[in-house]
Amino acid sequence: MNSFSFSIKKIVFISTFLFSIIPINEAQKVDPGYGYGIETDFYLLTTIPLIFSVISFLGTLYIFFRMFLRWKRSKRSIPLSFKFPFYIAITDFLYSSAILIEFAYTVSNKTDFVNNNETITWPHLFCEILGFLIVFFVLLNIILVGAISIVTWLRVVQEYYFEFGKYDYKIWLPIIFISLIIPLSTLNAYGSRGYSCGTKIGSDLVGIVVFVLIVVTLLTIIFCYVHVLKTIRDIQGHIPNSSIEAVRNSNVERRTFKKVLTYILVFFLQYIPILIYNIFMILRVRHIILDALSPAVICIGGIANVFQYLRNEGLKFSYTSSNNSSSYKLEVEERSDDTTQNA
Numbered sequence: 001m002n003s004f005s006f007s008i009k010k011i012v013f014i015s016t017f018l019f020s021i022i023p024i025n026e027a028q029k030v031d032p033g034y035g036y037g038i039e040t041d042f043y044l045l046t047t048i049p050l051i052f053s054v055i056s057f058l059g060t061l062y063i064f065f066r067m068f069l070r071w072k073r074s075k076r077s078i079p080l081s082f083k084f085p086f087y088i089a090i091t092d093f094l095y096s097s098a099i100l101i102e103f104a105y106t107v108s109n110k111t112d113f114v115n116n117n118e119t120i121t122w123p124h125l126f127c128e129i130l131g132f133l134i135v136f137f138v139l140l141n142i143i144l145v146g147a148i149s150i151v152t153w154l155r156v157v158q159e160y161y162f163e164f165g166k167y168d169y170k171i172w173l174p175i176i177f178i179s180l181i182i183p184l185s186t187l188n189a190y191g192s193r194g195y196s197c198g199t200k201i202g203s204d205l206v207g208i209v210v211f212v213l214i215v216v217t218l219l220t221i222i223f224c225y226v227h228v229l230k231t232i233r234d235i236q237g238h239i240p241n242s243s244i245e246a247v248r249n250s251n252v253e254r255r256t257f258k259k260v261l262t263y264i265l266v267f268f269l270q271y272i273p274i275l276i277y278n279i280f281m282i283l284r285v286r287h288i289i290l291d292a293l294s295p296a297v298i299c300i301g302g303i304a305n306v307f308q309y310l311r312n313e314g315l316k317f318s319y320t321s322s323n324n325s326s327s328y329k330l331e332v333e334e335r336s337d338d339t340t341q342n343a
Contacts, residue, residue, distance in 0.1 A: 130197040269304070270301040
C-alpha cells in the first residue's frame, strides 16, 4: 500500500513538473500569404468546421437515441444492417467531439488572433494528444467503412456467416488495433498546426499512409458493393417470374442499389478532398481554405449518415415498419440468425 501511494505521488510530481515547463499555449506569427487577413481567416477557420461538426455531433446523438429505443423495445438481437449505421455514428461522434474541443479553445482566444496577429492552439502536450486522437478517429472511420463493405460481401456474396461475439468485439478489436498502429508509430508527428492541432507541418508519413489507406478502402467498397449488386441480380434471375415477385425483387434491387450508391458517394465526398489536401501538404502548399475545409468534409460523413438513417428508418420510430421494409442484406442476416438459433 505504501509503495502504491509512493508511486501515485511520484506520478503526480512528474506530471506537475512537465506541465510547469510546457508553454501555456502554442503562439506563432501568422504567415501573411496564408489567407485573406487575420480576422477573415479567424472566421473562415472556425465557422466552417464548427457548423459541420455541430450538425454531425447532434445527428449522431439522434442516432444513439433511436438505437436505444430499438434496443429497449426489441425482443431479439438487432441485425447488423441496423448496427452498422450506429457504429459509423460512434466514429463520427468521436471525431466531431474532438473538433468541437479543438476549436472551442481557438474561439475563446479570438483577441490573440486578431489583436496580436498570433495563431494560438491548445497547450503543447494537450495539442499533441488531441492531434493523435483526431488522426486515430479518422482512421477508425475509414477502416470501419471498409470492414462493413467486406462483411456485407462475405454475407451476401460468399454466404459466409460467423458470430461476431459479444458487442461485436470481433469486428471492433481488429479495427481499433489497425487504427492505432499508424498513430502509435508516429508519435512525434502530432502537435500544433498554427490554427489547429493535428499532424505537424512537414510530417509527411502520416499523410502518405492515410492517402494509401483511403485509396485501398475506396477500391474495396467499390469491389464489394458491385459484387453484392451482381449477386442480388443473379439470385433474382433464378426466381420464377410473376407480377408480385417481379415487383418485389425490383424494389429490393432498387433499394439496395440506392444504399450502395449512397455509401460510395458519401465516401467520395468525405475523403476525396482529404486526398487532395494530403497531396497539397506533401507539396508544402498551405492555404486557409484548405485548413478550414479539411475537418469540415470529414464531418460530412456523419451528416450523410444521419440523412441515410432517416431515409431508411423514417423520422418517427416504428419497429414494425422497419422490419417490413427490410433490405436484401437484412433479410439475409435475419435468416442466418434464425438458422443459427435453430441449429
